[in-house]
Amino acid sequence: xxxxxxxxxxxxxxxxxxxxxxxxxxxxxxxxxxxxxxxxxxxxxxxxxxxxxxxxxxxxxxxxxxxxxxxxxxxxxxxxxxxxxxxxxxxxxxxxxxxxxxxxxxxxxxx
Amino acid sequence: xxxxxxxxxxxxxxxxxxxxxxxxxxxxxxxxxxxxxxxxxxxxxxxxxxxxxxxxxxxxxxxxxxxxxxxxxxxxxxxxxxxxxxxxxxxxxxxxxxxxxxxxxxxxxxxxxxx
Numbered sequence: 001x002x003x004x005x006x007x008x009x010x011x012x013x014x015x016x017x018x019x020x021x022x023x024x025x026x027x028x029x030x031x032x033x034x035x036x037x038x039x040x041x042x043x044x045x046x047x048x049x050x051x052x053x054x055x056x057x058x059x060x061x062x063x064x065x066x067x068x069x070x071x072x073x074x075x076x077x078x079x080x081x082x083x084x085x086x087x088x089x090x091x092x093x094x095x096x097x098x099x100x101x102x103x104x105x106x107x108x109x110x111x
Numbered sequence: 112x113x114x115x116x117x118x119x120x121x122x123x124x125x126x127x128x129x130x131x132x133x134x135x136x137x138x139x140x141x142x143x144x145x146x147x148x149x150x151x152x153x154x155x156x157x158x159x160x161x162x163x164x165x166x167x168x169x170x171x172x173x174x175x176x177x178x179x180x181x182x183x184x185x186x187x188x189x190x191x192x193x194x195x196x197x198x199x200x201x202x203x204x205x206x207x208x209x210x211x212x213x214x215x216x217x218x219x220x221x222x223x224x225x226x
Contacts, residue, residue: 031212043200043216056213091154093214098143098162098204100214102155 023092134201142205
């Protein structure tokens with residue numbers, strides 16, 4: 001049963017700490033997305049990769065957020081330093097062609 | 112800039128009713144439209160994908176239609192069940208001036224089916 005796997009599922013951290021979220025896309029998928037979901041803003045695109053190359057990270061605060069794909073089986077989203085306003089659910093999705101499949105998300109709480 | 116709107120924001124119906132959820136988008140130059148379901152505290156589950164050359168897709172009790180020229184899609188749920196209770200999201204790709212597959216989401220419709 002192919003699925004997008006995200007770790008950790010939950011993370012509580014103190015303001016100023018570094019947070020790293022990981023995503024294992026579905027094998028064979030060539031696109032990877034990072035989305036953030038909050039009650040106020042809904043789902044916002046943070047970054048988008050195709051064949052491991054970043055295509056669009058315009059939705060990501062560049063001063064503290066970074067997204068990478070060190071290899072085809074791993075995508076990472078890092079926040080340094082974290083702030084309380086970063087508290088949200090972060091989703092990774094992968095796809096090949098038209099359809100996208102989402103992971104279960106990482107619920108981040110910054111206190 | 113592509114904007115996606117879903118109406119209504121919330122809907123409560125008795126079990127067994129047929130219902131329609133609406134999705135509209137401002138730029139008709141989309142590639143695809145995808146409907147998702149999200150249960151509380153969970154990820155998004157893909158329900159139906161309508162590619163730009165198609166007008167509708169069906170899966171079980173679900174039927175989604177797409178009218179690109181009017182910038183609208185509807186998700187029809189037949190014979191609703193309490194297990195259908197969830198938030199339903201539509202998302203489009205394209206219409207953003209670039210040849211990308213990035214999904215632009217609507218605000219969602221929270222559906223409650225009463226037993």
